[in-house]
Amino acid sequence: MASVEEGTARKPSPHGFSSFKCFPGMYPFLLISAALSACGLISASPADLHRRAVTQLSAAELARFAPFTQFARAAYCGTDILSDWTCGEACEANSDFQVSLVGGDGDAVQIYYVGYSPSLEAIIVAHEGTDPTQLESDLTDVDIPLATLNSTLFPGVSSSVEVHTGFQNEHALTADIILAEVKSLMSSVGTNNIVAVGHSLGGALAEIDTVFFRVNIPSANISAMTYGTPRVGNPAWAALVDSSDVNFKRIDNMQDLIPIVPGRSLGYEHPAGEIHILSPGDAVSCPGDDDATDADCQIESVPTIFQGNILDHLGPYEGIYIGTIYCT
Numbered sequence: 001m002a003s004v005e006e007g008t009a010r011k012p013s014p015h016g017f018s019s020f021k022c023f024p025g026m027y028p029f030l031l032i033s034a035a036l037s038a039c040g041l042i043s044a045s046p047a048d049l050h051r052r053a054v055t056q057l058s059a060a061e062l063a064r065f066a067p068f069t070q071f072a073r074a075a076y077c078g079t080d081i082l083s084d085w086t087c088g089e090a091c092e093a094n095s096d097f098q099v100s101l102v103g104g105d106g107d108a109v110q111i112y113y114v115g116y117s118p119s120l121e122a123i124i125v126a127h128e129g130t131d132p133t134q135l136e137s138d139l140t141d142v143d144i145p146l147a148t149l150n151s152t153l154f155p156g157v158s159s160s161v162e163v164h165t166g167f168q169n170e171h172a173l174t175a176d177i178i179l180a181e182v183k184s185l186m187s188s189v190g191t192n193n194i195v196a197v198g199h200s201l202g203g204a205l206a207e208i209d210t211v212f213f214r215v216n217i218p219s220a221n222i223s224a225m226t227y228g229t230p231r232v233g234n235p236a237w238a239a240l241v242d243s244s245d246v247n248f249k250r251i252d253n254m255q256d257l258i259p260i261v262p263g264r265s266l267g268y269e270h271p272a273g274e275i276h277i278l279s280p281g282d283a284v285s286c287p288g289d290d291d292a293t294d295a296d297c298q299i300e301s302v303p304t305i306f307q308g309n310i311l312d313h314l315g316p317y318e319g320i321y322i323g324t325i326y327c328t
């Protein structure tokens with residue numbers, strides 16, 4: 001049995017996204033919008049009325065994601081070419097990168113790499129994703145167990161925090177070796193900046209890295225840029241990520257359905273930090289955890305997986321596609 005709905009009480013509209021504007025519940029928001037615009041707080045153009053609380057990203061802000069998007073893309077390349085940093089466009093886009101650890105096999109263990117980017121002045125930790133159709137079927141299965149984190153790997157984290165069992169098991173396979181490499185690079189290069197990146201399952205692993213690095217390297221300045229990330233844990237997990245003093249951004253592309261699974265009705269919640277690409281060049285930053293009120297954010301755009309498009313999972317993330325076949 002599958003959970004197809006994202007998981008709220010709101011019934012999916014037969015007309016999808018566009019009918020939301022005519023939803024009677026919108027009227028109070030329109031009044032608030034009108035009041036705010038009368039005060040000069042927001043633009044009054046009709047097209048903007050449903051952008052109640054989201055913030056439009058400028059072209060310059062969007063462009064700043066590109067190096068990290070290319071790092072996430074490179075994680076799908078083979079370990080040999082990653083070791084030589086000869087993975088084509090994705091590697092050339094970060095040509096000064098100094099790779100120091102490469103591992104995994106793309107099968108039992110997702111491929112990962114660690115290294116230092118002089119131009120970004122940051123240690124990059126990247127995780128490979130997985131076949132999106134397989135991931136979709138795994139994550140819409142109603143039997144998706146949440147479990148507390150391993151207290152050796154995550155010392156001091158409350159037992160109310162629960163994370164998808166498959167994701168945390170995958171993370172645990174490489175946690176110790178990656179942590180040792182990051183600590184070693186921090187001291188050899190002399191930086192506190194760590195950026196975890198990943199797409200799909202790799203995004204979930206990068207999200208887990210934020211808390212993993214926070215509890216194990218308290219002095220680090222931690223960021224994560226994730227792409228097409230499914231939900232990873234319960235509301236206590238989302239709250240922990242939010243309160244961990246990490247710069248966390250999860251970028252969702254158009255009608256991708258992976259970010260709406262597993263459903264909230266199954267006990268899952270995203271942390272804050274959503275950036276939703278509406279179309280190339282047009283993206284908004286969504287407020288709060290798992291924004292369910294703004295029509296431009298992922299939940300309202302894709303109320304059920306039937307309104308989603310798995311191809312959008314692969315991109316384009318501002319011109320960049322991510323997946324096994326884009327490693328050239």
Ligand SMILES: *[C@@H]1O[C@H](CO)[C@@H](O)[C@H](O)[C@H]1NC(C)=O
Nearest residue numbers: 150151152153154172175176
């Ligand atoms: C927790 O992680 C540690 C360190 O990787 C490992 O040795 C231990 O077996 C793990 N415990 C469980 C219950 O998985």
Ligand SMILES: *[C@@H]1O[C@H](CO)[C@@H](O)[C@H](O)[C@H]1NC(C)=O
Nearest residue numbers: 120121122193194195221223
């Ligand atoms: C933290 O790291 C991010 C990403 O590398 C960087 O943009 C930011 O300037 C860093 N903050 C500090 C205080 O060094």
